[in-house]
Amino acid sequence: MTNNDIFKKLRVALMLRDDQIVEILELVDFRISKSELGAFFRDEKHPNYVECGDQVLRNFLNGLVIHLRGTKENPKNPKDVLAKHKAEIPVKTKEEPKSSPKAKTDFKKKPSFKKAAPKIQVVEKVKFNNGKNKKS
DSSP, rough: HHHHHHHHHHHHHHTOHHHHHHHHHTTTTOOOHHHHHHHHHHHTTTTTTOOHHHHHHHHOOOOHHHHHHSSSSSSSSSSHHHHHHHHSSOOOOOOOOEEHHHHHHTSOOOOOOOOOOOOOOOOOOOOOOOOOOOOO
């Protein structure tokens, strides 16, 4: 298992966004941009993929300890921190899109037709040969 795999799994398990990871790395005075961070999470076959070095993962883990536990002077409860992360995630609800076609045509509403009685056939069904004689 590579450092990239470990980094990806921790990111998913702890529900961290890229900006939160950058803040965690800044706790241990390690500066990294979001684009450099995104390169670690790409597929190995992608041209912009970068291998995560030991130093980056080590600094992330050290920063994660400070982020979750706090410092000796200001300790935190890790469960509270994780609950805060979970609360920050927006809840997806199944709503109709705001730009639905029905909303655009509000100025001309079409009348609604109820199902009418079945139509009575006035003309008989006729078979046409179209000038072709079928011989069997």
